[in-house]
Structures are given as structure tokens and as C-alpha cells.
Amino acid sequence: MNILVCIKQVPDMETKFKINSAGDWIDEADTAFRMNEYDEFAVEEAVALKEKLGAGASLTVLSIGPERVKEAIKKALAMGADKGAHIQDDECFRKDTAQVASMIADYAKDKGFELIFTGLQSQDRGSAQVGPILAVKLGFNLVTTVVGFQYDAGAITARRELEGGLRAIVKTAAPAVITCQLGLNKPRYPTLPNIMKAKKKELAVIPAAQVAAGAAMVNTARAFHPERKGAGEMLQGDIAQVADRFVKIIREKTGLI
């Protein structure tokens, strides 16, 4: 059985982001990158399922982006994916979700994947759209925001997370796209033997031109830092003075203490 897990490499959220010269995204200089946190849970779930299914199950990990995303793909391989696919696209940050989903659909359409795992959303754009659009393009079933997953010979039972900690149990069937919420599982730390094995695993490189992206449906006009509201007061300096002022303000504004 063929399984696919789609991952994205995102900038580390600790970075103090600067806007790029085109004004439509961030400047990547001096930015650390990592695998999207939601995708880590997707990879773990896919690997765990593959291990459970035993021989005959094969897991491919796919990512789109410039050369650096190979690092994220290698990490997924080290976690247990069997082979990697890198759609080489240096401008992918300018593509919208529909285009990204189209590219993945074009890659995946003839490979007989039964299940496609991906994160609920990416930490950098947070649109939560690629998984669902991919399902539509491939004609797959879809379950999103998964915090519990069970697979049994094509039948899928999943626990979806709703608002306020409420969960819903839903059932559908493969082929399906599953988008994973944080806390679905505990992503494994790659072992060294697996890191070394990953170096030898197949990592196909596909030029972006070879997969159809289609026309953009959403354009990013500009990226900008939110205006600071100014209404908020900042207290810094000597702890005693800060504490005095902090307590005073709360006392004045809320009357609670």
C-alpha cells in the first residue's frame, strides 16, 4: 500500500522577521528553517501506520521548495519514510494554496496512494487549505484536524478536534487526505542508524515546471508588520519599579485589587 506524507519547511518562529525587497514576504537572510510542526505529527502518524502495515506498505515524503527543503525531507526519511520527492521550486512562496495543491495532485495522481497525510496547516501561512484542496483535486475523501487516527483495511475512524476541547468521531474510507492537528502523537527523535540509512534512500528531484500549478487564485499584495496599537504601555527596567507600576495600573484599570 502506498502512503504519501506532504511536508513544508517553514521559518523558525523565534526569528525577528524582516520584509523582503518585493514587499510580499519575508527576507530569508539569517533565518533558521525547520519542518512545519503540524507536519511532524503527520510524518509520525504515517510512519507508525506504515510500520503497523508491515511489508508491502511504502511511505513517500514530498516537499516543495528550494534546495534547503531537502533537510526537512531527510528528517522525514530518518523518521522512517521510505523515499523522498523534492519538487524543486525556488519561488514556491509566491504560489497560492490552490497552486501548491495542484502541483501535489499532479505528482500524486498516477502513484496509487491510498492515504495522504499532511499537517492541518503551516506555521508560516496558516491557511489550512492545501490538504482539503488536494483532496478535491484527487477526488479523495477528507478528514481534517485529526487528533486520533485508526486505519483498518480501508476503513478510517478518526477523532476530530473541535472548539473548546470537544471532539467528534467520524468515519470515512480510503483513499483519503488526513490533516493532522498538534498532539496527535509523539513524533519520534530520529535514531542515528536511521539517519544514516536515510542518506541512502531515494530522493527524487522534480523540477517545478514538470508539475502543473495552474493559475493563482489569491495574490499576496503585500506583507507588513502590524501597526503597534500604541494603546499598550510597555514597562521595562528595575523589577521593583516595574512591579509597582504593573500593580498600580491593574488596580486603577480594573479595580479588582
Place this chain on the structure above:
Amino acid sequence: MKALLVAESREGKTLPSIYELAEFARMAGAQTVMLQVGGRENPPKLDGKLYLADTKTAGELNPPLHAAMIADVAMKEGVDMVLLSHSPYGWDLAPLVAQALGAAQISEAVDYKDGQFITPALNGKLRLSLKPATAKVVVTLQAGAVAPQGEPTGTPTVEELSPPASGKPYEFLGFEAPKDGGVDLGRAKVVVSAGRGVGKVENVELVKKLAEALGGELGATRPLVDAGWVEAGRQVGASGQTVAPKLYLACGVSGAAQHIAGMKKSEFVAAINTDPEAPITEVAHVTAVADLKQLIPAILERLKK
């Protein structure tokens, strides 16, 4: 402009998110029609047409079915915009509706200016101004992004909606209540939350002491709950509880969008954070840039007097 507002119901009750959608549509200057599955007993208190389907026939949750119904109504009514809440229900449906309509989809909008939608990016550190390239657009609205004005009064004109014959297999088997229910943070006057910035699990105790000293309840962000440092029932945020206390004190909370969504409506927000540029500082009325391990004991001392 004409917009279709998708209201949500949960176990028979209409969720208040519809009023935010209505306010957004009003701000955008759009005429509206509404659609909802379930909630017949207490439909949205808004004037206008409401396409109403029953959960008995359409199911509590069935994205393929609900999306098909929404797309049908959207085309029938000739709307330019379909508005949903950026909730687990909404973000499940919006891409499906958008694809059915051949429309662009914008997620988690917080504002609308000159035909462009403003959305957050990078954990709220940046904003993006997005322009749809299609005539129609499907938008999910960030929870709490707009505040409805006044108490809702109105009576919808109901038009019955039947779901199409079942298409894709999707079975809803039931709800599961949160494991550690217990605390109702929604009723607390004061909520003091702990975030990743507390560093070690032992420091959660400090935040708890502060909550007690202020006569309030302890809240927490998702990472702390996932790590088991605080029970799940105390999570504040999109997938936790939504609170609107008189005082919300965020200790070591960076201010991820999902968390802010759960406390935005607090009357007075105070934050303690070592990073003066953390997203929480945008919603905080006062921020103390300090190490909470040092500041909280100092505050506790002053509260004793």
C-alpha cells in the same frame, strides 16, 4: 456585494460566531443571506433569509454534504462572497466550497480594505494583504476579529433546505466531551495564563499562586496542556475555552493566533514577557518586559500588602 453567511450549530444550539460574520459583512457593505445546518430551536437572531437544514438529514458534521449545500445556495443566490468562521467546522468546509465555486479562498481574515483581505501570518508576527483573483471568494473569519454591535435582535425568514443525495462517504459517529471538564474559565472574573515562557513545569506553580492571589483561575496555552503541565480543561484558545474576564494576565505567553482567539474579548489584558515584540503585546493594554520568575514574586509581595 452579496454574501452568504454560514452559521454553525453544535448539538442543537446556534453558535454566536454568526453575529461576527454579520458584522463583517456589514462592514464590507454586503447584503446577506444565511445558511445553517441544525439549530432550528434557536436560529440566529438576524433579519434576512436563512436556508435551514436539519442535522437529522444532513448530519451534525459532514463536510462533503454541507459544502455541496453551501455551494448550491451560493450559486442560486448569486453571492460574491461566502463567509464562514475560522473554526474547525469552517476551515473544514471553506476550501471545499471554494473549489466547488471555482473561487479563491482566504483563511482567517481579520479585516477587509479596498477589496483586499488582511490575514495574519507567522504566528501573528506579520500581516498579509491578500487579493482574490476570482470573481467569487470564500472567506473564513478569525474568531473575535470583529465585535458585533449591540444585542442581536431580528428574526430570520426560514427557507427549508434539503441535502442532496449523499455523495462522499463521511459518517459522524458522535461527540466526545473533553476529558477533564471541571473548570469553567468562561465564568471567571480573572484569568491568569501560563505559556511556554514559564520554562519549567515548576514555574507553573508561580503563575497559579498569582491567579489565586488575584482571586482568579489558572489558564494555559496549548503547548503546556500538550506537555501535561496543566490539565486540558484550563486551555484557553481556539481549541480550548474562550474567556472574556475583567482581567486577563498572560505570563510567558507569546500570543499565537489560536490563543489570542480565545481571550481577545477580555476587558483588560496585561502581559509579562521577556520579548517586547511578542504578538501578545499587541492585544495587551500593559506589558511588563521582565522575567516572570522575578516579576511574579515581586507582584505577589505587593499584593499581600
Place this chain on the structure above:
Amino acid sequence: MYLLALAAVGFMAYGLIQRVRALLHAGKSTADIKLQIGRALWQTLAQLKAISHGGAAGWGHAIFFWCFLILTAGTTLVFIQADFTDLLFGYKFLKGGFYKIFSLALDLAGLAAILAMGGLFIRRYIFRPVGLASEPADALIHILLFLALATGFVVEGLRMAATELDMNMALAQWSPVGLVVAKVFHGMDMASLTMAHKITWWIHFLICLAFFIAIPLTKLRHIFYIPVNYALAPAGASGKLSTMALDDETAEKFGASQPADLLFKDLFDTAACVKCKRCQDQCPAHATGKPLSPMKLTQDIGAALASGVGSSLVEAVGEDAVWACVTCRACEAVCPAGVEHVRKIIEMRRGMALMEGRFPGDEVVRALDAIEVNGNPLGAALAARGDWAEGLALTGEGMEVLYFTGCYACYDRRNIKVARSFMTILGKLGVKAGTLGKKEKCCGEPARKMGNEYLYQTVAAENIESIHATGAKKIVTTCPHCFHTLANEYPDLGLDPQISVEHYTTFLAARMASFKPNGPIAPVTYHDSCYMGRYNGVFSQPRELLAAIGAPVTEMAKSRETSFCCGGGGGRILAEEKLGTRINAAKAAMAGDTGAAMVVSNCPFCLTMLEDGVKTGGLEEKMKPVDLAELLADRM
């Protein structure tokens, strides 16, 4: 008699060699063993390790050892004469003046040995030191040795009663103890004396054979094994970890999961250990209620080995014990047997980390992840690494000294002050110093000590490339962990050996004249960091610097080689302390006990731990943790 003797000695030799053979086959390749025989002989004969940090018991052992050596030498001379030179050639050498001195020496040695034995017996069975477990074998050893000595004197007394008493008092006086015993038998007839002598001689002989037989069967095997262990101990930098060859694509096993994965020396250590508990008494983890005892760990590995070379080490030792170690090496500093506890622990950690991705907590995994993504365990952005130096004049090209700042000094508020103080000092010294700025990454030491050798080698390789690119020939650090790693371990990974690496304490001590007092200074106490102290022998330089600035130092009860770790080593600065009580609180209390107003250290981990420990212990009003560089900065 000869046959019995041969049989006993043969049994002893066989038992000892068998065990060594088994250990040689059990562990990893022994290709790199170099025996330091001269050093071993010297250490054994001078009883250096038995005495240092051994207290009264150490002296007891040393005295007993020397006396037993004298007695053995004496008995051997008698044997050579009786069964060889006299028997075959009629030649006697035990005569005249030589024999008088000989007799006196043996008598005094025998008496001292009995007294030493008595003292050790009282210590073990009457004083009963806490943590010293006694087994039946210990009692057996005490009894055997005491009886050997006692019967020896009885034999001598009987002989003297027959040959010297009343007959040759001039000679008898040279055996004072024997004379006292002889007087007991005064009046017995010759026939009875001869019979009694013969019987007692045989009893003595058999007891000595029993002693030989007991050697391979009890901890008495240390008589041979400890000197061998002294010969096996590495000659180079202490505490240097082996650099794993990670580019070997055929390697499938990393670290130690079973006894078979340990070095011969590691396994031999378990045989050389005499369970004296000195290591346990020094261990800061043990002292604060963690399930780690270096002695028990050594014994547990031995037990695991006994149950099979393929048995699980972590199961035998206990996972919590393995992670609790702070790699302070206080255990190794006081061990009289030359056991190296820390390497075994690191190898077990490597086994868990590299083979299973197992670490002691999620917070450790997050910190390692942060090192991988942002080059520091604190999760701060890599682009901000140079921000601490805002406003300071740094030299780029042509720097004389590369200041390898270290993660804490770059990002932690308290430690940034130390980095800036050090830059002030360098400025006043007129030294052109630069840093790697944003390119600097974590030296990798905490990751390495947590067993993640792969992550360590990855960041180390990047650092080495950045360092070489600066062209700097001298590196100075303010962190002992960075220092130890760059100086002693980076060369294994290709750091140019021409580049000299120093910690600021030795660098500034070489410029001692630049420092002078600046007004009165409150009494301080000095904390010897493990990585400058025990690991690199730097004890006196910081104290000399303190003297230069006129700071009166009150030493803690445990200082220098027995300094009590702050609790931040062994990668544990990344981890939460979930078991027992806080090591840093215990340390802060020790510092507080000196009555000093400041506790001075030279390490960012120590400073962080002491700040924390002072707060937890409620000592904020009484004592201030401060780094030596901060004191020196305005006393030039």
C-alpha cells in the same frame, strides 16, 4: 607443602587470569591499550590514590599495604634461604647485623599491620559508616588477614622460645613483639615447643594459602587488578570523550547498550572496584537523592556482565541513574582503584540517544531541536546571536583573539553581563578581540554529554569551519564547557592544532600584573567549576587573581579536587531536575555556610545554577553569585 603451595598459587593465578580473559573477550577491541607500567608501579608502591581523599581509612590501608609488603618480602627471603640457598648450597644470608634489622623490621611491620587491621575493623563493624555495605566476604578477609598476622607472631614466639629466649637475649631484643609472645611459652619443654611450632607453622601456612585462594574469589583480587588498572588508565587529557567515527557507513551500533559494547577498561573497572564507597560519598546526584551511586553503577555493570555479554546495561543500572549524572568526575578524582565511571555513563547515554532517540525528558528534546535549528539550546533566533555585543568594539579581520562567547553569554541576560565584562577587560588590556557573531553555534557539549554525538559533531564541524575562516590563532572562552570541548575535543574533528584555546582564567592569570584592588571588597568564597578544576587542573590561577584584587577567600568545606558540582554539567543544564532535592540548592547552602557575601565562579552554568540555588534557598539577602570576570573588570 610445596605441592599445596603450588596448587594454591596456581588456583589464584588461574582465577585472576580467567576473569581477565573473559573481560578481554567480552568488550570491544583492545587494540588501543597502552600499558603505563612505570606509573602503575609508582602509584601502587606509594599508595597515592589510597591516601589522597581517603581519610584515616586511606592511611590505614596504606600502612597495612606497606607492612604486608615488608612481611611478604621477609617471608620470601626466609623461603629462599630455607628451601633453596641453604638447602642446596648451604648458604645462609640471614645473619649478623642484616638479620637483626630484618627481624626488627618484620616485627614492627607485623605489629603495625595488626593495629591498622584493628582500626579498619572498628571502622567497618563498630563505627559503621553510612553507605558502607558489608558482606560475609568482608568478614572473611578481616579474619584471614588478622589470623595470618596473629599466627605469624605465634610461630615466631614459639621459635624464639626454643632458640633465643634465655639463650640469646641480645638477638631476641631485635624481635620485640616476638619476644613478648615467646615469654608466654616460657617454661615449655623443647619437645612441646617443637610440636607446637610445627602445628602453628602449618596453620599459618594453610591460612596463607587460604588467603591466596580467596584472592580471585573476593575483592582481594584488587591486589593484582588495581595496579593493572593504574597501568590501563589513559595518559592524555582527563575526561576526554572518544570521538565516534560517524562517517563509517558500515557501523550499525552506536554507544553501549550491552556489556559487549563497553571497552575492556570499562569492564575491568568492575573487577577492580573494591566497593569502598568513596565515589558515592562525593557524588552530588547521590547526595541529593537521585538513584545514582557511581559504586553501585560499577557493580551493576559487573553484574550485567556476569549474566551475559548481551544483557541490557540500562536495565541493570536503571535509566534514571544514567541520566542523573552531571559528569563532574568527583567520583573518578577520589577512586583508589582508578575506575572511570563517567565514560560508561556517556556510552550508555549514547546507546539510548543514538539507537533509540531516548532522552530524559521532552524539554531535552526541545533543547536539542533548538540547537539543530537555531544553533543554541535556548530557542533564541540565530540571527540575534551577536546582539549581546551591541555598542562594543569588535575586531573583524586581524583579530588577535577570537572570543568564543558561548550560548549562555550570548543570549542569557545574566550571562551577557559576564561577556560584556570580559570584553571590557580585553579592551583595557588592549587586546584586539573578535567573535564569530551570527556564525557561532553551540559548541555542542551539552548535546554530546546527553549522548547525541551526531548533533555534537554536526555543530562542531560548522564551528571549526567558521573558526578557521577567521584565521585566528588564539581562542579564549568564558565558558569551561566550551573551553574543554574546543581545546581537548575539537582537534579530533579537525580543529587546527596550531590554534591555542584558553579559558579566561588562565589567559588573565598570565596577565596578573594588570589587576589590582579597587577599594575594600567583601569576603568571597570561590567555587571550583568541574570543567576548569577536575577536568583541566585549573585551581590556583583564579585564586591568584582574587588575591591580586585583594579579595579575601574563605574556602568551602569541599573545594578544589573535591568541589561539589553546581548541578549543570553532563548536559543537565538542558534538563529539569525531577528527582530528589536540588543540587544547586545544596551547593548554594554550602557556599552560604562560609559566611561569605559573594560566591565567585567562572562558568555560565555555575552562575545560572547558583543564582537559582540562592533564590530557592532564600539566601538572596546573604550572598550574591558573581562571575570572576565581573569582579576583575573594574579592578585593573
